[in-house]
Amino acid sequence: MTLTPQPYRPEARILDLGDAFYDPVEAADFPQTILRFRNDRAAAQIGLDTLDDDAWRAHFGRFAGLPGSLEQPLALRYHGHQFRHYNPDIGDGRGFLFAQLRDDRDRLMDLATKGSGQTPWSRFGDGRLTLKGGMREILATEMLESLGVETSRTFSLIETGEALTRGDEPSPTRSAVMVRLSHGHIRIGTFQRLAHLRDAENMQRLIGYVLRNFYGEEPGEDAPARLLTLVVQRTATLAASYMAAGFVHGVLNTDNINVTGESFDYGPWRFNPTWDPAFTAAYFDHQGLYAFGRQPEAIHWNAMQLAVALRTVSEAQPLIDALDTFGDLYQPAVSSALLWRLGFTPQDPEQDRALIQAIEPALREGAVPLDRFFFDSFARGIPEQYGTTFAEARTLLAAYVPRKDRAHPYWQGEPCSMLIDEVETLWSAIDERDDWAPLNAKVAAIRQMGEALA
Numbered sequence: 001m002t003l004t005p006q007p008y009r010p011e012a013r014i015l016d017l018g019d020a021f022y023d024p025v026e027a028a029d030f031p032q033t034i035l036r037f038r039n040d041r042a043a044a045q046i047g048l049d050t051l052d053d054d055a056w057r058a059h060f061g062r063f064a065g066l067p068g069s070l071e072q073p074l075a076l077r078y079h080g081h082q083f084r085h086y087n088p089d090i091g092d093g094r095g096f097l098f099a100q101l102r103d104d105r106d107r108l109m110d111l112a113t114k115g116s117g118q119t120p121w122s123r124f125g126d127g128r129l130t131l132k133g134g135m136r137e138i139l140a141t142e143m144l145e146s147l148g149v150e151t152s153r154t155f156s157l158i159e160t161g162e163a164l165t166r167g168d169e170p171s172p173t174r175s176a177v178m179v180r181l182s183h184g185h186i187r188i189g190t191f192q193r194l195a196h197l198r199d200a201e202n203m204q205r206l207i208g209y210v211l212r213n214f215y216g217e218e219p220g221e222d223a224p225a226r227l228l229t230l231v232v233q234r235t236a237t238l239a240a241s242y243m244a245a246g247f248v249h250g251v252l253n254t255d256n257i258n259v260t261g262e263s264f265d266y267g268p269w270r271f272n273p274t275w276d277p278a279f280t281a282a283y284f285d286h287q288g289l290y291a292f293g294r295q296p297e298a299i300h301w302n303a304m305q306l307a308v309a310l311r312t313v314s315e316a317q318p319l320i321d322a323l324d325t326f327g328d329l330y331q332p333a334v335s336s337a338l339l340w341r342l343g344f345t346p347q348d349p350e351q352d353r354a355l356i357q358a359i360e361p362a363l364r365e366g367a368v369p370l371d372r373f374f375f376d377s378f379a380r381g382i383p384e385q386y387g388t389t390f391a392e393a394r395t396l397l398a399a400y401v402p403r404k405d406r407a408h409p410y411w412q413g414e415p416c417s418m419l420i421d422e423v424e425t426l427w428s429a430i431d432e433r434d435d436w437a438p439l440n441a442k443v444a445a446i447r448q449m450g451e452a453l454a
Helices: 013-017 040-044 053-060 131-146 188-196 200-214 223-245 292-310 316-323 326-342 349-366 370-377 388-397 420-433 437-453
Strands: 022-024 034-038 074-076 080-082 085-087 097-102 108-114 153-164 173-182
Touching: 013 097, 013 200, 034 053, 034 131, 040 153, 053 153, 074 097, 080 188, 108 131, 131 153, 131 173, 131 420, 131 437, 188 200, 188 292, 200 223, 200 292, 223 292, 223 316, 223 326, 292 316, 292 326, 326 349, 326 370, 349 388, 420 437
Parallel strands: none
Antiparallel strands: 022 074, 034 153, 080 085, 097 108, 108 173, 153 173
16 A cells, blocks of 8 residues: 655644543553554554654653644543443543544544543543553454444554553453544543533534534534434444444443544454354343444444433434434445445445345355355355355345456455454464564454455
């Protein structure tokens, strides 16, 4: 991939909101700053790829400010529903907004942290991130980006030399601080907090901030409904892209849903080995609330909570009308996303829907490995080897036009997957031998897949 050099264009737009939205904080003073991962592809899009490793560690391990952006890190304030239970006691508890700047698409971008130390919202947490957690976030973001999902990107991972105790990992375990590059960090939970406080003035201010900075629109009289309409559009597309990627986020709480429709904050994520609607990612999701097949419902429910919050400054009916479009938007979006991964161009909505309605039950019934299925079917149609279960889907797909051929070297090998066993294998190499070569090789393989699909 050829990268066009971009200028560094700092911003500090978050300050327009005022100090009711954040708390100035300081980063932890880490014993070490060992650079483990730097995303030069992402850095090139915001004019930071020319930093040498010493400067990189200073900015993203010691958090020396980037010139022209924020003078001090800010821990953002928000509330949220966590597994459908409202929690007013959350916020940036182990991270902060470090800087804002423009990317090569002229979007306002955030550089924000995970594992950078305690904040006023840490409660009883230590504010740290395990090295394994940081490694997992690299894999999640790289894989999702290559599979066409709008996602934050893991920008930097630095090992910090502390020993952490965790209940869900063998302890003590190694520590890290991560920086992500994201198209904003305004959550549905950011709006919920203002509704909880009955703060109409700041609700209007936040609506204007989001419309101007993330959607390029000036707020009018219908600003609350217009914002909800845009968020519903983006989140319906996000839900569709998760399904086509076979991805399970694991914790689709309202504090984890970005109002730009960008996926972020990866904890107990998984990729589904087969098309299993009941497949879950989080071991603590005992009811399967965020199972693979329930993710569109979960994201729609979260959008409903945004509508509820916006009632602070809006009549109900315009919000109901906006919310009711989710299903009609989701159906063509999931058809388009699945056809994109199959390597074909969508046709008319009814024809596309019929094809997807034939593919999904065949995938469930046949328990076909998802990555293998998409790899084998890309731009050639569903092979005969998948049997009569796919007969209807195969017939319907024959009428579609390939959007891309299989000339890329990726198609001469094996499908790139990211199942949990491989995640554990990659971590073992790091944990036991400090061997980062397998992880680096995997990132290169994932990016090759992305080039073949793009």
